[in-house]
Amino acid sequence: MAGRNFLFVPGPTNIPDRIRRAMDIALEDHRAYDFPEFTKPLFADLKKIFRTETGKVFVFPTSGTGGWEASITNTLSPGDKVLQARFGQFSVLWSDLCTRLGMNVINVDVEWGEGVPLEQYREILGADRAHEIKAVLVTHNETATGVTSDVKGVRRILDELKHPALLYVDGVSSIGCIDFRMDEWGVDLAVAGSQKGLMLPTGLGLVCASEKALEATKTAKCVRCFFDFADQARMNADGWFPYTPAMTLIRGLRESVDMLLEEGLDNVYARHHRYAEAVRRAVDAWGLKLCAKDPKWNSDTVSAILVPEGFNSTDVINMAYRRYNLSLGLGLAKVAGKVFRIGHLGDLNELMVLAALSGAEMAMRDVGIGIEPGSGVGAAQEYLRSTATTR
Ligand SMILES: Cc1ncc(COP(=O)(O)O)c(C=O)c1O
Incomplete structure (x- = not known):
């Protein structure tokens, strides 16, 4: 590939x-x-x-x-x-x-x-x-x-x-x-x-x-x-x-x-927060929910996204991997089949985050989850644009 x-x-x-x-x-x-x-x-x-x-x-x-x-x-x-x-x-x-x-x-x-x-x-x-x-x-x-x-x-x-x-x-x-x-x-x-x-x-x-x-x-x-x-x-x-x-x-x-x-640890933390926030904007725009039950629990390194009732998150993960060469995190133990995870930690930039969101969006649509094409990517793009700094 x-x-x-x-x-x-x-x-x-x-x-x-x-x-x-x-x-x-x-x-x-x-x-x-x-x-x-x-x-x-x-x-x-x-x-x-x-x-x-x-x-x-x-x-x-x-x-x-x-x-x-x-x-x-x-x-x-x-x-x-x-x-x-x-x-x-x-x-x-x-x-x-x-x-x-x-x-x-x-x-x-x-x-x-x-x-x-x-x-x-x-x-x-x-x-x-x-x-x-x-x-x-x-x-x-x-x-x-x-x-x-x-x-x-x-x-x-x-x-x-x-x-x-x-x-x-x-x-x-x-x-x-x-x-x-x-x-x-x-x-x-x-x-x-x-x-x-x-x-x-x-x-x-x-x-x-x-x-x-x-x-x-x-x-x-x-x-x-x-x-x-x-x-x-x-x-x-x-x-x-x-x-x-x-x-x-x-x-x-x-x-x-x-x-x-x-980079400076405070800048590293701020970068992780910004990418996490972009992912959360996408999840919102998809009309989906995070596994985290309240914003105070939101993680800046990983988002576990609940798929709607009647869908299996493992299908989304397999579709993303087999069609788009995107590796998303599996739902583990009690949340197996219920969530897929996007890891947004480590060596990342804006376009990498957007690529992951784009692949997740396509895979979700492929398995029949009725989200609006481009909705999550669009929301994340706008958030990233509005918070961007120029080098
Ligand atoms: C929070 C947390 N603790 C512990 C572990 C276990 O670490 P390892 O798989 O490197 O043994 C992991 C692995 O993903 C983890 O995410």
Whole structure:
């Protein structure tokens, strides 16, 4: 098929040519005497992406799921109480991982399309006078439903209640795309993955740990080896890794961090917001609804779009892929067949967003959804034109 596949799943995302070139290198000796000259500044700059001065970022050869596991096993002991709200496939999976690692998980089930229920968290944490809950989990951006939660609000509750639990944030589809502030929001463990906002191939899991989280590692009894923070910290201090690092990806990571810092994180967040807003204008013009039940939950990295009753969203996705070489995100678990997702994160510009909307529009019409041709694209174009800046 001529031309490129239009990759609009919410991760993996498009890899900019700059990053590809940075990874097109011969393998290198990760024990060479001058290797730390490369790694030490990278460790320092990674902290800027997490917006932390006091935290420590660990880079593991893994995916986001490994990052979840690293955050839990390094800081908790089997039987510890963990509070998690489940409102989409990724918050469900993180909860499941905690259970399988022996945690005593308190699940709060929330309707899919909503986010972390602050008032329920307040009630549960307020009732926990003995401070048995050791970990409070927040899926910052639930990629399955296109919902962003209020991490700062959870920190406020913990502070008001003087509850000492550690605050864990899954930032796999938010960090490097939408506002995230490790220090300011008092986050203790934050997890990111390479294949989303960092615009890299899958293969790196990044975990940022606060000083309080690092202190907790000293008493945490979960078995860990590959993901041990202490092994990493000891070697990272002098610029090394405890085992062979995924150097090709880490060279790409250097370029990715440079690109994000050159653009400026606030500009990166504003760009993501603008493209997300263009997609939302299109959804409105189509007369369709997002899975997110209220604008306050709207995600700036992924929109999960509900197809009308009587249609199967998987048909739209297959049509878009088979006819127009456009990859849209599948509906997962509870929302399978009900939503298709447009990932609008990473390396994107206006016309790429419009191409995805155009393909989605054609595919929806092809399966018989009666939307007005060009309506969504037109609404998005007008929004993008009215907010455009001239270089
Ligand atoms: C919010 C969120 N958390 C965790 C994960 C799991 O990450 P991975 O698939 O890289 O293991 C994903 C993957 O899409 C995700 O979107």
